[in-house]
Amino acid sequence: MAGRQAYDARLAGCLCDECPLRSKRPVGPEGPADADLVIVGEAPGPQEEVRGRPFIGPSGMMLDDLLQKAGTSRDRVFITNALCCRSEVPGETGQGRFELKRYMAWLRTQNVKIKREWKQLKKAGPAPLIKSPFDCCRPRLLAELRWFEDRARDTGRPNGAVVVPVGNYALTALSGKAGIMKYRGAPLEASSLVDEMPSLAACYYARGSPVTAEHE
Numbered sequence: 001m002a003g004r005q006a007y008d009a010r011l012a013g014c015l016c017d018e019c020p021l022r023s024k025r026p027v028g029p030e031g032p033a034d035a036d037l038v039i040v041g042e043a044p045g046p047q048e049e050v051r052g053r054p055f056i057g058p059s060g061m062m063l064d065d066l067l068q069k070a071g072t073s074r075d076r077v078f079i080t081n082a083l084c085c086r087s088e089v090p091g092e093t094g095q096g097r098f099e100l101k102r103y104m105a106w107l108r109t110q111n112v113k114i115k116r117e118w119k120q121l122k123k124a125g126p127a128p129l130i131k132s133p134f135d136c137c138r139p140r141l142l143a144e145l146r147w148f149e150d151r152a153r154d155t156g157r158p159n160g161a162v163v164v165p166v167g168n169y170a171l172t173a174l175s176g177k178a179g180i181m182k183y184r185g186a187p188l189e190a191s192s193l194v195d196e197m198p199s200l201a202a203c204y205y206a207r208g209s210p211v212t213a214e215h216e
């Protein structure tokens with residue numbers, strides 16, 4: 001499931017044709033299908049985008065260090081992102097050009113404009129809003145987590161893996177919850193049959209059912 005060659009995001013379940021980041025290079029997940037720990041980051045950074053691998057560069061070094069402290073290592077962990085592509089604010093040349101937060105703010109502003117113009121022109125039907133890349137990438141993320149649920153089912157274990165969203169966007173993509181500082185380090189769903197790992201951010205315990213907001 002790792003992919004250093006071109007990663008086929010569409011095949012993995014991404015709705016790239018509807019996504020505003022479809023011109024970007026997607027970075028796929030890495031790690032064993034029998035991992036007990038799944039790390040979900042927000043989106044690839046510059047080094048990840050160039051090399052086509054998740055969590056390398058400074059964030060990867062930090063992750064490796066934290067995993068080592070937690071008594072595990074990268075090759076035993078499944079690593080993925082809420083978004084496979086790196087966002088870029090159109091027309092922005094300054095520091096915030098690749099900031100995800102800025103990109104999402106830009107997207108919201110665009111949609112407000114589109115709605116207003118649609119209303120002014122009295123056009124019929126829903127306004128053609130720009131989709132959130134998180135909505136487009138989420139089917140792939142959920143499909144990845146279902147691998148672990150399927151494995152749990154196949155092996156008769158009631159639980160899949162410990163899923164650790166790193167950052168607010170990852171938390172929201174997985175659980176619908178917002179506020180990483182509030183949930184940081186707190187299991188959102190716990191299981192006595194899954195070893196509790198020291199968490200890097202908020203924890204989400206995937207159980208033998210699809211991981212969606214309604215499971216909370």
Ligand code: SF4
Binds near residue numbers: 084
């Ligand atoms: S972010 Fe996900 S859905 Fe959007 S283009 Fe990239 S891979 Fe496709």
